[in-house]
Amino acid sequence: MKKHGVKTMQVGWPSRAALLERVDAGARQQLPAVATSTAAATGTSPGPSAIDGLTLQPVALDRASDCRRAWQRSLLARVPDSQLAAAVDVMFAYHGDVNFFGERTSGMRRVSGYGPQRNLDIQFAPHRNKVPLVEISDQAKKECALCRPPFPDERGLSWRDYVVWPNAFPYLPQSGQHVVITADKHIGQRFTPQILGDMIDYQRHAGQQAPVTLHYNGIAGNSQFHLHWQASREKLPLQRLLDAGELPLERLHSAANGRIESYEHGYYNGILVTGDRCYVTRWAQLLVERLDSDPLTRGAYNLLLLHPADGQARLVVIPRRADELKPEVASFGKVGFGAFNLGGTVVVPRDEVPDNFGDDYLAAAARTVVRPSELSWLRELMQQPTHPMLRARASA
Numbered sequence: 001m002k003k004h005g006v007k008t009m010q011v012g013w014p015s016r017a018a019l020l021e022r023v024d025a026g027a028r029q030q031l032p033a034v035a036t037s038t039a040a041a042t043g044t045s046p047g048p049s050a051i052d053g054l055t056l057q058p059v060a061l062d063r064a065s066d067c068r069r070a071w072q073r074s075l076l077a078r079v080p081d082s083q084l085a086a087a088v089d090v091m092f093a094y095h096g097d098v099n100f101f102g103e104r105t106s107g108m109r110r111v112s113g114y115g116p117q118r119n120l121d122i123q124f125a126p127h128r129n130k131v132p133l134v135e136i137s138d139q140a141k142k143e144c145a146l147c148r149p150p151f152p153d154e155r156g157l158s159w160r161d162y163v164v165w166p167n168a169f170p171y172l173p174q175s176g177q178h179v180v181i182t183a184d185k186h187i188g189q190r191f192t193p194q195i196l197g198d199m200i201d202y203q204r205h206a207g208q209q210a211p212v213t214l215h216y217n218g219i220a221g222n223s224q225f226h227l228h229w230q231a232s233r234e235k236l237p238l239q240r241l242l243d244a245g246e247l248p249l250e251r252l253h254s255a256a257n258g259r260i261e262s263y264e265h266g267y268y269n270g271i272l273v274t275g276d277r278c279y280v281t282r283w284a285q286l287l288v289e290r291l292d293s294d295p296l297t298r299g300a301y302n303l304l305l306l307h308p309a310d311g312q313a314r315l316v317v318i319p320r321r322a323d324e325l326k327p328e329v330a331s332f333g334k335v336g337f338g339a340f341n342l343g344g345t346v347v348v349p350r351d352e353v354p355d356n357f358g359d360d361y362l363a364a365a366a367r368t369v370v371r372p373s374e375l376s377w378l379r380e381l382m383q384q385p386t387h388p389m390l391r392a393r394a395s396a
């Protein structure tokens, strides 16, 4: 067994400070033409003027195949709903061509059937936190990494009020298409029915060829202020259990256009809201309002959008214990649990784990998650199908 020097397992985007510890200074704007060693090493380059003068002013396009042309003039290609799925494909092909991910995806491997109940996956991503050596200026240091990523060869998609970037620190190989969906303004993590509705739409449009899973860490398991969701081609172990009928569910609410169930099954604890866009966004808002004011959670929760089933969205709400957001895993160190690993895919920035990691990890998960049965208000809330707030919003 190797000695492990890393104390913290981070599943979200590395913090700006952590990133800058590993990145030399220099302005994106002041960079000489494509200063990355990766692009030079592969002989591929996004173009002679790839860095100089590029702005975040999106270039509109009709077809996803025009993205590469747009990226010669701007960091962002503006895509309509109908082109989103194809544009994400083009975006990953482009970043593969310029070797954007470099070493950060090398050595990745997957182990399934992990843990005492054999229902977890481990995604080893040993180089996930390595940052390519680019020069970033003092000015760039002060900027938010999600307003303007500090990588000169990164390109994104402008979609509705969001910017979709490839996650520069992906959990998954390139084929996993791990993206960060950021607000196009510097606003903090938040929930609104509008944002969730957009994410449900994103999932539908981006998942036309192959389904995508979305996740949101909120203030739990995340170190970036700037509002962002993430999406990938992952099919989480939680969903595999659900689809196989192996996740015991307790029905809390049902209506013509949806239903709400809770589950408490070893590692897995949460609330599942299944239904049409309207049902899911409204009930999510009611749940989030309670999670914001509950002293146990104080606004800490994770959200997952599992693959839709039978045309219905499937939102998972995982309440988090405000006092235990980053619990200590005895054999490992402090772990920043997020939606992705609480959905069963544990991302580890190493190439192996300690022998008793599984048991210790489960114990830590049990401390950081608030089980639905601990939420004193949950049943009462569910008994109000014509909740005044729902009526107010329906007529608004």
Ligand SMILES: [Zn+2]
Residues within 6 Å of the ligand: 144, 145, 146, 147, 148, 185, 186, 187, 226
């Ligand atoms: Zn920002």
